[in-house]
Every structure is written in structure tokens, then in C-alpha cells.
Amino acid sequence: MKSFLFAGIVVVLTVAAVDTLRCIQCNSLKDSCVAKNATECPSNATTSCTSFSTNFYHGEHTTWYEDHACSEENCSNTTVESFTVYVSENETFHFESQCCLGEPCNQTSNTTASPHQAGSRNMECPACYGNNETSCNETRKCYGERCVSIIAEFTNETKTLVLKGCSNVSISTCKFLGAENQTFRGVTFRKFECEDNSSTTIPPTQAMTTNAGSQASFTPLALASIILLSLLL
Numbered sequence: 001m002k003s004f005l006f007a008g009i010v011v012v013l014t015v016a017a018v019d020t021l022r023c024i025q026c027n028s029l030k031d032s033c034v035a036k037n038a039t040e041c042p043s044n045a046t047t048s049c050t051s052f053s054t055n056f057y058h059g060e061h062t063t064w065y066e067d068h069a070c071s072e073e074n075c076s077n078t079t080v081e082s083f084t085v086y087v088s089e090n091e092t093f094h095f096e097s098q099c100c101l102g103e104p105c106n107q108t109s110n111t112t113a114s115p116h117q118a119g120s121r122n123m124e125c126p127a128c129y130g131n132n133e134t135s136c137n138e139t140r141k142c143y144g145e146r147c148v149s150i151i152a153e154f155t156n157e158t159k160t161l162v163l164k165g166c167s168n169v170s171i172s173t174c175k176f177l178g179a180e181n182q183t184f185r186g187v188t189f190r191k192f193e194c195e196d197n198s199s200t201t202i203p204p205t206q207a208m209t210t211n212a213g214s215q216a217s218f219t220p221l222a223l224a225s226i227i228l229l230s231l232l233l
Helices: 002-019 171-177 210-216 218-232
Strands: 048-058 061-071 083-088 091-101 123-126 128-130 139-142 146-154 160-167 182-184 187-196
Antiparallel strands (some): 048 091, 128 160, 146 160, 146 187, 182 187
């Protein structure tokens, strides 16, 4: 009888150990994420590991921001979707993210997208960034597949980021984030407009499928980091 009881305890402990999710947990604004090891997740975030990073390339300087965390987000699969907003030849914003179901994510690469892409500057878009729309009204020729115009702000703050430029952002992300006043993880998108190279505005969509949410959900976090970075520069 005791042997059966002991065996049952061992099985329970083994299952509990298997169900314990471990993720890298850090925020580069608070602490370095270099060579961080995965640690046990809190009980309210045991479904997935998430990772996102933002590069702001400004002249010869690069500001790097990254965040790794535990999450309750149910990723349908492990995806990495990145995009870049080109403001000028010397100013770019690069976004990269992962969501990994039930396992740690590989740390995203510390690579800044080069603003000097091969080929001609075949687009002309409003291209600037600032705290309000009146401070962001320049137009430049730049690289990319479509023009983007983004206004984002913290839910509980008055800080606003206005970002315009050429981008390789996907149509699905444009449609998903184009719905008015979308709020994700503490950031509200007042506007996320995309216009392709043929001057056709991409309409937003209200429908949110599992895959679209998984692909686009990193963007608010990345933009939140940009707002923080803009305050530091």
C-alpha cells in the first residue's frame, strides 16, 4: 500500500515539473538581457514565452530595446514577424517578435535593419516622428512597399508617438491594427494607416482571427518601447 502511495506522489510531482514553464524574463530598460537564463514563470502566466525587440537606428548610433516575458497568450505556433519603418536614410525603426507556446523563445538577434537597401528610392511618403501630428509633416523619398502613418499612446499616459515613413509591414498587420482605437497591452492605436505603392489605402478589418492576433500582437509592445526610447534620446 505504501509503495502505491509513494508511486502516486512521484507521478504527481513529475507531472507538476513537466507543466512548469520556464522563460527568459527581462526588460532591457531595467536590466541587461545579455546571457539571461530561463526562470520559472509565475502562476498567472504559464502558457507561452514571448520576446520582442526594437532597434532605433539614428545616424551612427543604435538604440536597442528588448523584452522577454511569460504570457497567457495561446500561440498557435512559433512565429517571427518583423518589419521596418524607414524615416530617412539615417533613421529607421525595426520591430521583431516571437511567441513560443510552452517553451522558451530564442533571443531575437541584435541586428539593425540597414536603411541603405539595394535599389532606387521608389516611394515618396510622409516620413518623420514626433510627439504630435503638427511636429511630423515632412515628406521624403524612401524605401519600402507602402507608406505608414501611426499614432499610438499609452492607455494611462499623455505621451503620444507619431511615426510616419515607408515600410515593409505586411498587409495582414495593416488590416489588423487599422481598426480604430485598438488597445493592446497598455498601448492604444489612434491610427495605423497603410497606403501601398499604387496610392491605394489598405482598409482596416474588425475581424481578429487567432493567426492574425498571433502575428500582430507584438506590435503594440514594440511601439510602447519606441515611446520609451524617444524619451531617453
